[in-house]
Amino acid sequence: MIETISALPADVMVIAVMAVTTYLCRISGVLIMSVVNVTPPVERALKALPGSIILATVLPIVAKAGPGAVITLVIALAVMIWRRNDILALAAGLAFIVAWRSLGL
Amino acid sequence: MNDISPSPQEATSRPAAAQPGLTWQGCLLGMRMVMPFVPGILTFATVYGAAAAAKGLTLGETLAMSGIVYAGLSQMVILQIWAESWTLASLGTIAILTAAINARMILMGASLQPWLKHAPLPLNAVNLFLFTDQSWVIGLRHYESGGRDFGVLLGVGLLTWPLWVIAAVPGYLAGSSIGDPARFGLDLVIPIMFAIMLVPLWRGARPAVPWAVGGLAALIFSQLVGGYLYIVVGAVAGGLAGAFLPEKADD
Numbered sequence: 001m002i003e004t005i006s007a008l009p010a011d012v013m014v015i016a017v018m019a020v021t022t023y024l025c026r027i028s029g030v031l032i033m034s035v036v037n038v039t040p041p042v043e044r045a046l047k048a049l050p051g052s053i054i055l056a057t058v059l060p061i062v063a064k065a066g067p068g069a070v071i072t073l074v075i076a077l078a079v080m081i082w083r084r085n086d087i088l089a090l091a092a093g094l095a096f097i098v099a100w101r102s103l104g105l
Numbered sequence: 106m107n108d109i110s111p112s113p114q115e116a117t118s119r120p121a122a123a124q125p126g127l128t129w130q131g132c133l134l135g136m137r138m139v140m141p142f143v144p145g146i147l148t149f150a151t152v153y154g155a156a157a158a159a160k161g162l163t164l165g166e167t168l169a170m171s172g173i174v175y176a177g178l179s180q181m182v183i184l185q186i187w188a189e190s191w192t193l194a195s196l197g198t199i200a201i202l203t204a205a206i207n208a209r210m211i212l213m214g215a216s217l218q219p220w221l222k223h224a225p226l227p228l229n230a231v232n233l234f235l236f237t238d239q240s241w242v243i244g245l246r247h248y249e250s251g252g253r254d255f256g257v258l259l260g261v262g263l264l265t266w267p268l269w270v271i272a273a274v275p276g277y278l279a280g281s282s283i284g285d286p287a288r289f290g291l292d293l294v295i296p297i298m299f300a301i302m303l304v305p306l307w308r309g310a311r312p313a314v315p316w317a318v319g320g321l322a323a324l325i326f327s328q329l330v331g332g333y334l335y336i337v338v339g340a341v342a343g344g345l346a347g348a349f350l351p352e353k354a355d356d
């Protein structure tokens with residue numbers, strides 16, 4: 001155990017590097033925006049951000065996951081527009097994809 | 106502007122928006138809102154635990170990584186390149202790869218800053234330590250419906266953090282996950298919850314043009330380049346499109 005005092009084990013160092021890097025990612029968006037002057041273009045950019053993050057996350061996943069995932073999202077979106085109920089929309093989407101995959105599609 | 110619901114930046118001028126605050130009810134609301142994600146979190150945690158065992162991590166290291174890194178995808182990816190012995194250069198690789206995977210959280214945090222700027226620093230420090238994709242979409246949902254309770258974010262974190270850490274134990278000990286997440290569609294829970302958030306965000310076709318720009322940029326980047334930065338690329342592209350395409354002709 002002496003060597004763990006003089007130098008941290010490498011595995012612990014790796015985990016520490018990951019932790020620090022991740023925490024910096026988590027806080028820096030809020031930190032940066034707290035010093036940025038929110039001009040009208042910056043405000044418009046911020047306003048466009050949530051929808052952009054959503055589509056930027058979802059479209060590549062769906063493109064990789066195939067037609068079943070596309071139909072799943074269409075169903076979930078339709079239910080959400082119809083009933084404005086997150087749980088119902090999620091349940092409808094999951095019910096479809098479970099059935100789709102159980103059929104081996 | 107005849108919109109009936111606010112965007113984050115306009116919401117301060119909207120009477121329905123609550124005063125920023127931190128309540129226990131908010132905490133409970135956050136815990137309730139994250140419930141649909143729990144099966145996926147538990148399953149994914151067992152997958153992670155099994156992968157960590159296979160790579161020869163001790164149980165302590167496995168749980169420490171979950172507890173202090175607390176970012177599932179980056180944990181899984183780093184495990185894939187886990188080595189018997191590390192060099193200084195590989196520590197750099199770890200940092201760059203982790204940053205690339207988690208850089209989306211920079212933009213997610215920025216998008217919630219109009220709300221979070223009202224929170225005291227220690228509370229933001231904790232809430233952002235616990236910040237995940239789930240926190241973001243739930244926080245956004247809360248904010249869009251006029252809520253301003255920081256307890257929602259705290260509640261999401263307080264429920265999911267221990268679940269994420271502890272559920273790795275059975276996976277680690279059994280050396281296998283409790284099932285194939287895809288069979289129950291659990292791999293699609295986050296895409297579905299993100300996608301349906303577009304409905305309350307919707308303000309008509311024109312404000313959605315930057316979203317389409319962002320989505321397409323991410324899609325093209327992920328197809329041509331691959332890797333993990335496509336969300337950041339799409340978000341930045343969408344933000345720039347928003348900045349340079351005025352919403353109205355007279356804007």
